[in-house]
Amino acid sequence: MLDNSSLNKLSDTYPLLAQIDSPLDLRQLDESQLPELAVEIRAFLLQTLSQTGGHLASGLGSVEITIALHYLFDTPHDRLIWDVGHQCYPHKILTGRRDRMNEMRQKGGLSGFPKITESEYDHFGAGHSSTSISAALGMAIAATAQGIERKTVAIIGDGGMTAGMAYEALNHGGAIDNDLLVILNDNEMSISPNVGAMSKYLSSIWSGKIYSSLRSGSKKVLKRIPSAWELAKRAEEHVKGMVTPGTLFEELGFSYFGPIDGHNLGDLLSLLRNLQQLSGPRMLHIVTRKGQGYAPAEADACKFHGVGPFDPGTGVVESSSQPGMQSYTGIFSDWLVAKGRQDHDLHAITPAMREGSGLVQFSEEMPERYHDVGIAEQHAVTLAAGMAREGLKPVVAIYSTFLQRAYDQLVHDVAVQDLDVTFAVDRAGIVGADGATHTGNFDVAFCRCIPGIVMMAPATAEDMFRLLNTAYRYHGPALVRYPRDNTTQASEINVDDCVEIGQAEKLRDGGNTALMVFGSLLEIAQPIAERLDLSLVNMRFIKPLDADMIERLATDHDFLVTLEDASVIGGAGSAVLELLNQKQLTKPLLRLGLDDFFPSQGSRSEILEEYGLDPETLAKAIVEFTGG
Numbered sequence: 001m002l003d004n005s006s007l008n009k010l011s012d013t014y015p016l017l018a019q020i021d022s023p024l025d026l027r028q029l030d031e032s033q034l035p036e037l038a039v040e041i042r043a044f045l046l047q048t049l050s051q052t053g054g055h056l057a058s059g060l061g062s063v064e065i066t067i068a069l070h071y072l073f074d075t076p077h078d079r080l081i082w083d084v085g086h087q088c089y090p091h092k093i094l095t096g097r098r099d100r101m102n103e104m105r106q107k108g109g110l111s112g113f114p115k116i117t118e119s120e121y122d123h124f125g126a127g128h129s130s131t132s133i134s135a136a137l138g139m140a141i142a143a144t145a146q147g148i149e150r151k152t153v154a155i156i157g158d159g160g161m162t163a164g165m166a167y168e169a170l171n172h173g174g175a176i177d178n179d180l181l182v183i184l185n186d187n188e189m190s191i192s193p194n195v196g197a198m199s200k201y202l203s204s205i206w207s208g209k210i211y212s213s214l215r216s217g218s219k220k221v222l223k224r225i226p227s228a229w230e231l232a233k234r235a236e237e238h239v240k241g242m243v244t245p246g247t248l249f250e251e252l253g254f255s256y257f258g259p260i261d262g263h264n265l266g267d268l269l270s271l272l273r274n275l276q277q278l279s280g281p282r283m284l285h286i287v288t289r290k291g292q293g294y295a296p297a298e299a300d301a302c303k304f305h306g307v308g309p310f311d312p313g314t315g316v317v318e319s320s321s322q323p324g325m326q327s328y329t330g331i332f333s334d335w336l337v338a339k340g341r342q343d344h345d346l347h348a349i350t351p352a353m354r355e356g357s358g359l360v361q362f363s364e365e366m367p368e369r370y371h372d373v374g375i376a377e378q379h380a381v382t383l384a385a386g387m388a389r390e391g392l393k394p395v396v397a398i399y400s401t402f403l404q405r406a407y408d409q410l411v412h413d414v415a416v417q418d419l420d421v422t423f424a425v426d427r428a429g430i431v432g433a434d435g436a437t438h439t440g441n442f443d444v445a446f447c448r449c450i451p452g453i454v455m456m457a458p459a460t461a462e463d464m465f466r467l468l469n470t471a472y473r474y475h476g477p478a479l480v481r482y483p484r485d486n487t488t489q490a491s492e493i494n495v496d497d498c499v500e501i502g503q504a505e506k507l508r509d510g511g512n513t514a515l516m517v518f519g520s521l522l523e524i525a526q527p528i529a530e531r532l533d534l535s536l537v538n539m540r541f542i543k544p545l546d547a548d549m550i551e552r553l554a555t556d557h558d559f560l561v562t563l564e565d566a567s568v569i570g571g572a573g574s575a576v577l578e579l580l581n582q583k584q585l586t587k588p589l590l591r592l593g594l595d596d597f598f599p600s601q602g603s604r605s606e607i608l609e610e611y612g613l614d615p616e617t618l619a620k621a622i623v624e625f626t627g628g
């Protein structure tokens with residue numbers, strides 16, 4: 001929170017912004033002051049985010065539409081529903097959270113996404129994309145059902161519009177007559193450049209000649225709407241829709257307006273004023289630039305999509321790399337490129353996460369075997385199933401949290417048919433600053449009940465290579481889950497060595513307690529095992545378990561402990577418990593992992609501490625359990 005002296009400075013540097021504690025203050029400004037306010041918001045975003053890091057480029061692109069919406073709509077009575085949430089930083093600044101922007105994504109600070117517990121202006125939480133139209137439609141239906149006069153607006157990016165869910169909502173919303181305005185904020189970018197036929201279609205609408213003629217066309221629309229005559233002419237408008245590029249949305253039952261320049265406040269305000277007078281499903285297509293107003297972000301919007309602290313003067317991002325260490329994502333990236341060179345049947349699939357999942361090099365070197373399918377996790381998995389059925393070797397690189405979207409595809413299309421698909425499940429376990437919406441707590445619980453799958457968790461870089469090789473060689477669905485974390489770099493990239501399916505690795509013989517570790521927390525478990533003289537096992541396989549090893553440990557020890565970076569409910573520790581029960585081996589078992597609550601945001605180490613998985617608390621828990 002900014003203190004008094006910072007607030008004084010605020011009014012020196014940001015004279016308009018300093019006056020705005022809520023949209024009510026915004027509405028006191030004269031329309032002619034709004035462009036200057038936009039300049040101040042951009043500068044403020046830059047100043048605060050350069051210190052905290054966060055999602056910069058999307059917010060820079062959505063400044064004008066945010067001002068226009070809060071200026072004209074009666075928020076919070078009217079509902080603004082932000083898709084994904086990265087675009088909502090200007091909304092946070094204008095809705096009473098300006099002075100907390102310096103705590104963005106920090107522990108105890110502002111969320112990087114809309115969050116209903118954070119503000120009465122955040123009507124619906126987000127994080128995963130393409131939910132806004134469905135949620136807004138539900139709210140519009142509720143307003144009708146409850147007899148409330150209220151406007152509902154969904155704001156969705158062109159990236160968000162690559163997901164099937166957005167079309168499911170349009171398909172429904174276009175067929176019923178609820179008061180819903182969808183604003184398509186089109187900047188041609190997802191995190192990386194947007195992909196797919198829809199993206200090409202949107203570009204064709206606003207590129208070159210068509211865009212210019214449409215811009216003058218939409219001005220004509222501005223003058224004419226609303227009038228009873230106009231509404232009566234809907235049928236004629238529809239015909240117009242058949243021959244103009246608005247056709248697709250018109251055909252889905254939405255009145256389509258645009259495209260207009262989303263950075264021109266004058267145009268935005270006039271068109272929105274007119275659209276406010278209309279009801280029924282409407283879509284306004286605005287064209288914006290991701291990173292608008294900040295040259296380094298305009299030049300590389302992808303880098304500034306989600307960025308760590310940086311120098312605002314130069315745009316140089318603080319380095320977070322540590323010598324001798326490598327991220328698990330980086331190891332996967334090295335493996336994929338090397339394996340792809342070795343086996344030309346390997347195809348890599350990403351649902352819109354080229355950079356985050358470590359696919360940049362592969363995409364450049366083997367573009368014909370690289371598939372960015374857009375934000376379409378369900379499609380990504382079934383696409384892989386189709387490839388596998390025909391003998392290709394697909395590798396789906398997917399975040400744990402986004403695999404949730406493709407659960408049925410994993411079960412029904414891949415596992416039931418026992419198809420040979422490798423899943424590289426990144427961001428498994430605690431993800432840190434993204435918080436609860438992106439946490440990777442659940443994949444172990446929801447995957448290990450699927451018959452026939454193999455699920456693994458590497459504990460070191462060497463392990464990661466071996467387990468990826470093992471998954472790739474296995475003829476069936478195999479998942480390797482790894483965290484958003486660094487580990488000691490391996491001496492070489494290994495694309496050949498495998499381990500036997502279901503074989504754990506005993507690292508240490510100790511006293512009366514055995515500690516079984518599933519995955520990367522082995523690094524903090526090792527010194528604890530030394531200190532407390534525990535037997536220590538790198539379990540590697542969540543499914544199938546190394547049953548022989550567990551039986552031996554149960555026979556030779558008085559106490560058993562499991563440790564994992566995953567939900568304890570349904571986790572690997574529970575799998576051990578089930579096995580012991582099945583074998584009628586009763587030994588006290590302590591299951592350590594992620595307890596039954598959604599994590600807050602913060603650094604990975606802060607959140608591990610919140611769950612009691614820091615070295616001190618872990619050691620204490622084991623000592624208390626064993627009475628030692």
Ligand SMILES: Cc1ncc(C[n+]2csc(CCOP(=O)(O)OP(=O)(O)O)c2C)c(N)n1
Pocket residue numbers: 058061083084086087127128129156157158159160161187189190191290351352353375402405
């Ligand atoms: C289901 C899901 N998959 C992937 C992501 C990761 N993701 C976050 S933002 C984003 C791109 C969004 O692009 P767009 O909607 O055009 O918004 P922009 O940032 O360009 O304003 C992606 C792929 C996500 N949030 N949700």
